[in-house]
Amino acid sequence: MTKAVVDALQPGDLAWDADVKGLGIHCQRRDRVYMVKYRSQGRQRWYTIGQHGSPWTPELARREAKRILGLVAEGKDPADKKRKDRSAPTVSALAERFLEEHVATKAKDRTYIEYKRLIERVVMQELGWLKVDEVRSSDIEKLHLKFRATPYQPNRLVALLCKIFNWSGRRGERNPCIGVERFAEQKRRRYLSSAELARLGAALIQAEEEKLTSPYVVAAIRLLVFTGARLTEILTLRRNHVDLERGLLNLSDSKTGAKTVYLNSAAQEVLTTLPRPQDNPFVIPGERMGRHLVNLEKPWRRMRELAQLHDLRLHDLRHSFASIGAGAGLGLPVIGALLGHAQAATTARYAHLAADPLQQVADLIGQRLAAAMNG
Secondary structure, three states: OOHHHHHOOOOOOEEEOOOOOOEEEEEOOOOEEEEEEEEEOOEEEEEEEEEEEOOEOHHHHHHHHHHHHHHHHOOOOHHHHHHHHHHOOEHHHHHHHHHHHHHHHHOOHHHHHHHHHHHHHHHHHHOOOOEHHHOOHHHHHHHHHHOOOOOHHHHHHHHHHHHHHHHOOOOOOOOOOOOOOOOOOOOOOOOOOHHHHHHHHHHHHHHHHOOOOOHHHHHHHHHHHHHOOOHHHHHOOEHHHEEOOOOEEEEOOOOOOOEEEEOOHHHHHHHHHOOOOOOOOEOOEOOOOOOEOOOOHHHHHHHHHHOOOOOOOOHHHHHHHHHHHHHOOOOHHHHHHHHOOOOHHHHHHHHHHHHHHHHHHHHHHHHHHHHHHOO
């Protein structure tokens, strides 16, 4: 098979190479196409190498045919692999299927929203065009490093990609996310001091008196302080979940499943005095009829400015609830039960605060000893 032989072919002609058995070229109406014929598992297969011309010449086609036939000799089927590669989904298509077929049916709404955000803003933009089988650990590592300025996000991103590839069911293939080392994360521990709690309380009173925000916003923030509940638990709280007679919130669903929140007198007072619109089943109603308040961040930023607590997050109110309990000498299992922690390790972050009463006693003894020594 030489260039002169190939150039002389007419439409419909099929020529075979004398050196490499199975290598041929077929002259179609417009193109001349190199191909290899072989047998795999008792069946005849055809593998298309490419069209004659740049880059394929008789010599390059002969070299490629030898490589393909070498794979066949190893028991592989190059034509079948090529077909599978062509039909393999892109990362974008796989991520969309994962979101709608798995997350939407089995995960909580907040998880769905967060996964959807990461998939649309990062996964599809950075890896969406790649075939699933083409993704390598180096691609995941490069993406992980790209967002190293905020360690939390790339770590969650890799965890999400790992779930997507596991869900895809690629049997016998290594998940490309395995082995990607996560960034170290500094756990945030922000608790309100007595003075800061006083400033926050004053800011909420000012907001009520001057009508700077909705009374439901103020009530939501107070309930977060007094119950230690999660933000979504308060925003989605329905009136039929509230049992004021027994002092309980009976949540049918939360991050850790069904949960009971024990109401102290301050929380009960908030719930008792809060207006109850007849057309809305939620304790904290939103602007849309029959719906709960969706976004507390914007009014919270205003309350935060009034209280001069610029670095305080809404979730820090939950930490402060736990810190008060630890400082009062309550055991970690009790605090964990109040917060609805599924794992004891989650409550363990407050262990160091339990030493505060001992510190107070040590200070008292020291003061009396010093006073005695000073006459």
